[in-house]
Amino acid sequence: MEFYFENIIGKSKAIRDVLEMVKKVAPTMATVLITGDSGTGKELIALGIHAHSDRKDKLFLPVNCGALPETLLESLLFGHMKGSFTGAFANQEGLFEKARGGTIFLDEIGEIPQHLQVKLLRALEAKEILPIGSTTPRHIDVRVLAATNRNLKKEVEESRFREDLYYRLNIMEIHIPPLCERPEDIPLLIDHLIKKHNPELRKNFQGIDEEVVRVLMSLPWKGNVRELDNVIEHTMILAEGDRITLKDLPASIVTSGQATPAFTYNLKDALRHFEKQHITRVLDQVGQDRREAAKLLDISLSSLYRKIEELEID
Ligand SMILES: Nc1ncnc2c1ncn2[C@@H]1O[C@H](COP(=O)(O)OP(=O)(O)O)[C@@H](O)[C@H]1O
Ligand SMILES: [Mg+2]
Known part of the structure; x- marks a missing residue:
C-alpha cells in the first residue's frame, strides 16, 4: 500500500x-x-x-x-x-x-x-x-x-x-x-497556501518574490502554520498583480522581519548577520562606548571601527 x-x-x-x-x-x-x-x-x-x-x-x-x-x-x-x-x-x-x-x-x-x-x-x-x-x-x-x-x-x-x-x-x-525550528518548510508551505487560497479568494497568484520568502523565513511565527496561513491570506486579499512582492506584506510583518536578520542558507552571510547583531547588542549595552565595547568583544579598537564600517552599523 x-x-x-x-x-x-x-x-x-x-x-x-x-x-x-x-x-x-x-x-x-x-x-x-x-x-x-x-x-x-x-x-x-x-x-x-x-x-x-x-x-x-x-x-x-x-x-x-x-x-x-x-x-x-x-x-x-x-x-x-x-x-x-x-x-x-x-x-x-x-x-x-x-x-x-x-x-x-x-x-x-x-x-x-x-x-x-x-x-x-x-x-x-x-x-x-x-x-x-x-x-x-x-x-x-x-x-x-x-x-x-x-x-x-x-x-x-x-x-x-x-x-x-x-x-x-x-x-x-x-x-x-514549531515552525521556527524548520524554516526550510516555509517556502513549500507558502506555495501550498497560495494555491489553497487562490480559488477561494478568486485570485490567480503565480508565486511570491524571493525576498518576501526570506523575510517570512526569518520570522518567529509564534502561531506556527496557522499564523503563516493568516498572513498569506491577508496579503493575498490586499495584493494586486500576479506575484506577491515585498510591498504587499503587512507593514507590521516587515518591521518584525527587520528586527531579526533575514534568513539565509549562505554561511558567510549568516555569520555577517550574527556579527552585526552581536556587536550592535554589545554597543547598546555599554551606551555606545566603543573603547569599552572593544574590550568586551576582545578585539582592538581599530578592528571594531573597521567592523562598524564594514557591517554598516550606525
Ligand atoms: N505541514 C502542514 N502542511 C500543510 N498545512 C498545514 C501543516 N501544518 C499545519 N497546517 C495548517 O495549519 C492550520 C493549523 O493546523 P492544525 O492542525 O489545526 O494545528 P493544531 O491542531 O496543532 O493547532 C490548518 O489550516 C492546517 O491545515
Ligand atoms: Mg488544534
Whole structure:
C-alpha cells in the first residue's frame, strides 16, 4: 500500500520523521498522543493517521476537550439518559458511540477534568463507557487519538493529570516541532497556501518574490502554520498583480522581519548577520562606548571601527 500525504507539506527532517511515524502507526489500533504548539498541525496529523487506517471510510470526530464545561463534555463524549440532568430531554448517544468503527480525536486532552480522566481511562482499557444516568456499560469500537500543547508529563508530576491515563495515551508520541525550528518548510508551505487560497479568494497568484520568502523565513511565527496561513491570506486579499512582492506584506510583518536578520542558507552571510547583531547588542549595552565595547568583544579598537564600517552599523 502506498502512502500519500498530499496535504501535509514539509521537507524538513522533522516533518519527514513525523510522516514516517504516521505511516507506521496508522494501520494499527494504537492510541497516539500528538504534541506540539498551537498551529503546528496536530489536527492535520491526526486526520492523516485516520485517513491512512482501515477506518478511513468511517467517521473522524474531533472534540475540543478545553472548550466545554465538565457536564457538557461528559455528555458529549459518553452520552446521557433522558432525565439524568436538567435539560436532558431525551436519551443522547455520545461521540464514543457515534464514532463506531472510526476515530475520535481528543484535542487539548490536558484540559480534561479529573473525573472524566477516570471515565476515559476506562473507555481505553475496557472499551466500555457509561452514559450519564445509565448503569449499563456499553461496548465501544473506536480508535482514540489525542493532542496537547501542554507538557503532559509535567501535568502528571504536578498531579493535574492521572499518571495511568498518561501512559495509556502515550503509547506512541508524535511531536511536531514549531515552525521556527524548520524554516526550510516555509517556502513549500507558502506555495501550498497560495494555491489553497487562490480559488477561494478568486485570485490567480503565480508565486511570491524571493525576498518576501526570506523575510517570512526569518520570522518567529509564534502561531506556527496557522499564523503563516493568516498572513498569506491577508496579503493575498490586499495584493494586486500576479506575484506577491515585498510591498504587499503587512507593514507590521516587515518591521518584525527587520528586527531579526533575514534568513539565509549562505554561511558567510549568516555569520555577517550574527556579527552585526552581536556587536550592535554589545554597543547598546555599554551606551555606545566603543573603547569599552572593544574590550568586551576582545578585539582592538581599530578592528571594531573597521567592523562598524564594514557591517554598516550606525
Ligand atoms: N505541514 C502542514 N502542511 C500543510 N498545512 C498545514 C501543516 N501544518 C499545519 N497546517 C495548517 O495549519 C492550520 C493549523 O493546523 P492544525 O492542525 O489545526 O494545528 P493544531 O491542531 O496543532 O493547532 C490548518 O489550516 C492546517 O491545515
Ligand atoms: Mg488544534
